[in-house]
Amino acid sequence: MSNEPKCVYIKTDVGYVQITYAEFCRIRNTTENYKASHWFIPVQGVLLEVPKDAYKAFYREKERERYLRKLDSALFLCNLDLKSEEIPLRDENTDIEQQTEDRLMIEKMYSCLHLLDPDDAECRCRLEMRRQRHSAHGNFYGRANHRFCLSASSNRTHQLR
Template identity: 40%
Template structure:
């Protein structure tokens, strides 16, 4: 039996047997179903709601919403903020830097390691080495000039 919600409310008021009947909403109408169908429908609906809540909580983004102007799904999404040429240049420079670092003295390598890889400030490196921050800054500048020359050659 199919009913609109207003028809259902009217029938429910006039006939008490509607209190024991189970209905699920389908395309704007209420459809009478057996208990198993009713339970399955609302279990699936609750599961779907739970998954959507998880997606929102974890900031997941469904690709179902990405379509072109004609409604066809997109095969890929381009990131216009990423410059491929710049990415390649950066990768090459990192490779050159990795090759140049072993050419520095041990003390120069330690200073570069502490500042750029360990994330220490110049003041912290100075305290560790027993020198002032300005001396650390000057040494760092000299080392970076030396690395630039090595990389460019």
């Protein structure tokens, strides 16, 4: 709780007994395993001792409400005119440094393509930039082995690095 409660109601054999919050803190700190055996929920500015199942149900509902508020705020930012498959969702795990490094390497690869033979340049373009699968690439050239163009150009590629 963010604010100190007005009072605390502790369950006894005869019913509930009202004590001050300072007394409650003293009892909680001096009695061993007090937190593990007594459960309290905030109700209208006071702490009320409840059974464990009521405590779990109360905080399960609180957690669900918190989750739904978070979900509502996230969905509020989405444009509702878009279809569900078009909704742009942010990837919070994106690594900007890695993306920048990848873009710089791609630009460097584009600038070095003129150093390769035209066939090797086309081969690299198909595999790396157009992201064709090796089997489709081999089928395009009519060969089963998809690594036929890589062997000739691999030495040049290592020289470019």
